[in-house]
Amino acid sequence: MRKPLAVLATTGAFLLLGAATPVGRLDVAVAGLRSANGVIRLCLTASPKAFPACHNDALAVRRNAPAGSPLLAFDGLPPGDYAAAVMHDENGNKRLDTFAGIPREGFGFSRNPVVRFGPPRFSAARFTVVGAANRQQVRMRYMF
Structure with missing residues (x-):
């Protein structure tokens, strides 16, 4: 009687593993620091509504890295559309310093869209994560 239960449990485990949601990996390289x-x-x-600051987005993922190591990795991402916003917090005060509304520290976005007045829309920075090998290179911009 125990053997059929063991077979059933093993078969159930394989079915659950086979039905798992595929995940992707994203590497973001930051250039021009x-x-x-x-x-x-x-x-x-x-979330287009949460971009670029990720406020009020419980599913947003944040990463920090020393400016001397400008490569950030994200593992276990569900496939889909994303956008990334990057800030070079040179003084380490956890915010983007501005003067008269103009950033004094570096900033950048996935897909490197043109930035005029204010941040780009989600659609301009959007990219799709599929499979295990995804890469974005974000070029930093400095106004001062």
Whole structure:
């Protein structure tokens, strides 16, 4: 009687594993940093309403890395559309410093869209994660 239960449990485990949601990996390389001072702060979101700051998005993923190591990795992402916003927090105060509304620290976005007045729309920075090998290169911009 125990053997059929063991077979049933094993078969059930394989079925559950086979039905698992596929996940992807994303590597984000940050280029054009003007110094190795401070921290790179990256926010990754799938919500157009939460972009670029990721406020009020419980599913947003945030990563920090020393500015001297400008590669950030995200494992276990569900397939779908995302956008990333990056900030070079040179003084480490956990915010983007501005003067008269103009950023004094570096910033960038996935797909490197044109930035005029204010951040780009989600659609301009959107990219799709599929499979295990996805890569974005974000080029930093400095206004001062």
